[in-house]
Amino acid sequence: MRVHLHNIGPIRDADIMLTPLTVLVGPNGTGKTTFTTVAYAAMQAHRVAMVDALEQLEGFDPGGTRRKRGPAMARDVIDQWEESFAERLEFQLRRCCNPDLEKLGRAKRGGQNAAPRIEIATDQWSLVFRLEGNELYLETDHRCYRPPRFELSRGTSLPTARAQVRKVLALSMPKRGVYFPAGRSALVQTHSAMTALMAGAISGGYFENATIGEIPGTVADFMQMMARIKANRRSRVRAGKLAKRIESELLHGDVRLHERGGQKSFRFRPEGQKGEWALENIATSIGEVSPLVLYLRHWAWPRDAILIDEPESHLHPEAQAPLAGALMDLSETISPTLVATHSELLVSALSAELLDRTRARKKGAVPPKLSVHEFKFHDEDRSYGVDVAEIEVEPTRGFQVRRFAEVADEVFESGIDAYNRLHGSD
């Protein structure tokens, strides 16, 4: 899947092909979350559009006795899918990014007129959407627009046709996006209270007055996932081993899910101790990482895509190295993963993991696929916006994010200067 944003939020231009592990780095306010959220919105939109396209296909008549058949039907399926995609993408962008799309797209950039666009593409198709005012339009006359192509002939059975549609429309698109927003621990820790508040608001009839509707879609979906996770619901992928590894290497304890009389609670048992603590009464780091463990045990599906905003937050550096290993495992064995981070250490540990895994592979085997993208404000004028550059990742040399090193060097240098000034040396 490829996501190309042009004049969206702070981003002037970001064209990123999602790889099994995609890492976004950059200072605050450069649009990493905007990019991640738009990618998530597109995944959610595609999911619904696929259902609509397949429903449209139900009208396909292989015998050819009805009016609509063959190429005309294929065209109808594509039209339905495109229309549905545009409609759902607009809805998801309002939900997840900004209810006012005029504020999401930047019609002016550095004093110049700009055209806000979103391009979502796979090997098979490329859709271009234009943001104009508060509306989103599918732009079929754009040079990058490439509709999907397939033909449904008269003799094709419905299951074959369905498979064909799925192959063209859904190939290299994740089936479902799962978003882990920044500040997860706060959401986990207030989860019970929020659920009670929501229930109270509904039963008290004043739901309309509660500000729950103003929670961004990404956060609402995350909370919904946490609310819908059940002890007896198991993942449809084998992720138990990875969940266990995260528990032992990162959390040093077990995350547990208790259900008694319809009441659900997330609990944590530290290694070597008998007692259990509710997640709201324990270290923030546990609250940050435990949703990933719960997802792996109870919620993971094949062909999910995982989007994690700041996976390192609240983690001590000594926990960030095993986190890098877990992210690599996650992307290699479970689902493609998109990560937005500020951590030099996490990035460095990912580079070390890449080298280690390349070394461990048999000669000629494909090394792990990882891409790193740096979000950067224009050097001279911030109003010009943010451009994104791909950092070279060499499986046998690793990669470096120079800006991290520059900042660390500046801090290092100023520490030495301050010390020497204090002690009177020049």
Next chain:
Amino acid sequence: MAKRTEAELRANVCDENSCWTEGTIADSGVTANLKGSWHILTLDRHFQGCDAQRLGNIADGVAVYPNENNKRLRVLELKPKVDDYPDAAKKLHKTIPLLRKRLPHGFRGLRVDLELHVKEMPVLTTKLRKVIENEDVQYGVRAYCDGEQV
């Protein structure tokens, strides 16, 4: 500044052309490429052979750039890998007072950088940044491989 420093090094340490090199310095299989025409006094070689006063555990070289505006004095130690830092630190630590004594103005007005040049690229890309302290002055140590900071 740099020309004066080079002149002082030539006058007070060694003026033999065999003890000076330009741009790169090599020792026991490790080559440090300073990227530019840095004039390098090969300190360790000098104190092992040229100077009657034999001194051990000294940094491999000290480099100045022949440009008046350049205030850097680069003290160089060559090692196979970054993990050899503790041994390199001892040598760099011993070299600082030696150089300061040999330069008539000490390090006044100079920016002293201590550098560890390595052959093997380290696995972790978090850069080596250490501090060596001598007589209440701190000096930063950085590591390089193929001329790039590592």
